Amino acid sequence: MNDGQTLEVVVTAIEQVTPLIKHFTLAPAAGGSLPAFSGGSHVIVVMRGASRVFRNPYSLLSAPQNLDTYEIAVRRMEESRGGSHYMHDQVKVGSRIEIAHPVNLFALDKIARKHVMLAGGIGITPFLAQLEDLHGGAVPYELHYSVRSPEHAAFLSRLRARHGDGRVRLYYDSAGQMIDFEGLLSAQPLGTHLYVCGPAGFIGRAVDTARACGWPGSHIHWEQFAAPPTGDAFEVFLARAGRSVQVPPDQTLLEAIEAAGVDVPYLCRGGVCGFCQTRVVECDGELLHHDHFLSDADKARGKSIMPCVSRARGARVVLDL
Ligand code: FES
Numbered sequence: 001m002n003d004g005q006t007l008e009v010v011v012t013a014i015e016q017v018t019p020l021i022k023h024f025t026l027a028p029a030a031g032g033s034l035p036a037f038s039g040g041s042h043v044i045v046v047m048r049g050a051s052r053v054f055r056n057p058y059s060l061l062s063a064p065q066n067l068d069t070y071e072i073a074v075r076r077m078e079e080s081r082g083g084s085h086y087m088h089d090q091v092k093v094g095s096r097i098e099i100a101h102p103v104n105l106f107a108l109d110k111i112a113r114k115h116v117m118l119a120g121g122i123g124i125t126p127f128l129a130q131l132e133d134l135h136g137g138a139v140p141y142e143l144h145y146s147v148r149s150p151e152h153a154a155f156l157s158r159l160r161a162r163h164g165d166g167r168v169r170l171y172y173d174s175a176g177q178m179i180d181f182e183g184l185l186s187a188q189p190l191g192t193h194l195y196v197c198g199p200a201g202f203i204g205r206a207v208d209t210a211r212a213c214g215w216p217g218s219h220i221h222w223e224q225f226a227a228p229p230t231g232d233a234f235e236v237f238l239a240r241a242g243r244s245v246q247v248p249p250d251q252t253l254l255e256a257i258e259a260a261g262v263d264v265p266y267l268c269r270g271g272v273c274g275f276c277q278t279r280v281v282e283c284d285g286e287l288l289h290h291d292h293f294l295s296d297a298d299k300a301r302g303k304s305i306m307p308c309v310s311r312a313r314g315a316r317v318v319l320d321l
Contacts, residue, residue: 006046006098007034012069014093017154021122022088025062026070029096033067037102039130040195040223043070044269046098047086052251053259054083057269059125059197059223060102061155063132070099073154075122077227081250084227103267106197106223108133113191115141118179118206120198121152126223127197128155131163142167144184146202149174181209196222224270228252228309229290236312238262238321239281253307262321264307271309278319280305285314 009026017023028034037060047054062071074087091097106126108115115134117127124145134141143163147153149172159168171177185194185206194215196206203222210220230250237244238257247256254276257264267273271291280287280303289299291306298304305312305319 006100008096009034009070009099011091011093011095011097014091017073018152020152021073021075021154023061023071023073023154024087024091026072026097026099027068034070035101036067037064037129038104039064039108039133040106040126041102041104041129042106042126042268043072043102044100044266045072045083045087046100047083047090048098049082049086049090052082053255054081054086055100055255055258055266055269056083056087059106059129061125061128064129065132070102073122073125081227081230103273105268105273106195106221108195109193109219109221111191112139112193112219114189114193115139116184116188116192116194117141117143118181118194118196118198118202119143119145120202121147122154123196123198123202123223124154124159125197127195128158130195131159135162142169144169144171144179146171146177146179146198147173179206181206182213185210185215186213193219193221196220197224200224200226223272224292226270228270229311231288231311232313234285234312234314234317236317236319239318240321247311252309253305253311257307257319257321264321266308269308271306274306276306276308277304278307278321279303280317281320282316282318283312283314284316285312287312287317 008029010029012027013025015023042057042059044055058072076088077084196203233249234247241262245256245260265275267275274293288311290309
């Protein structure tokens with residue numbers, strides 16, 4: 001994917017829904033309808049800052065049946081490399097921004113007999129659209145939503161209005177309430193699928209518990225929202241383009257390559273989809289793999305890197321680009 005495939009949208013509303021989260025409504029700049037999507041989809045938002053372009057993935061949280069507008073929510077990240085601050089500080093009602101077409105890497109399983117969803121914080125966003133897909137259907141579902149405290153429970157009134165009747169359960173850290181992963185995951189009917197979205201630790205605990213309870217891998221789905229890690233500056237050489245690229249500490253390898261005018265395909269920009277996989281021609285240092293796509297054996301072999309999240313260290317790293 002590259003920016004030739006983006007859509008221009010206008011920000012028609014912005015709402016501060018928690019102390020850290022802003023909710024944006026986007027309408028097509030050219031009028032008409034937006035492309036169809038299903039619950040769990042995300043879009044990449046292209047943010048052209050003064051000195052740098054950011055491309056961050058955000059889940060679509062609006063109802064997939066409504067293609068007049070899209071809705072996304074952005075959490076201000078303290079450790080932001082710039083993208084979330086750009087959305088919070090630069091984008092106003094009336095701003096025009098570019099987004100890529102929706103992609104779904106966190107889709108509901110179509111033959112599940114039940115859906116159990118676990119959300120941590122901003123990880124609620126993909127579930128809002130998924131719940132719209134499920135609402136009124138025959139397949140049972142339940143959502144367990146864990147937040148720091150009541151003021152951080154984004155979209156709670158929307159959830160309660162639409163999916164009351166005990167299907168949505170809230171857990172407040174401030175009140176010492178925790179999701180009982182083991183109790184919940186050891187007592188689900190056969191054919192149930194699990195979906196988890198939130199911080200890495202939350203996902204790790206849920207997925208590890210599901211595996212320990214005997215859930216098959218094919219029934220466990222998760223999506224992580226984490227900024228790509230920063231690290232030391234390094235330099236790579238792009239063999240086919242014949243040029244060196246400097247990667248600063250707060251820029252990803254993918255962003256640095258794009259800034260040098262070389263396109264790399266991508267979908268998730270989060271180390272999950274595998275689209276940006278790039279062959280490593282030579283490396284006399286260390287590859288710092290942060291993705292969830294390559295196997296441990298692949299990582300040890302050192303012949304591939306996912307530049308959306310991974311970095312390198314060493315005197316000479318040559319990529320097949
Ligand atoms: S873009 Fe998906 S793994 Fe890099």
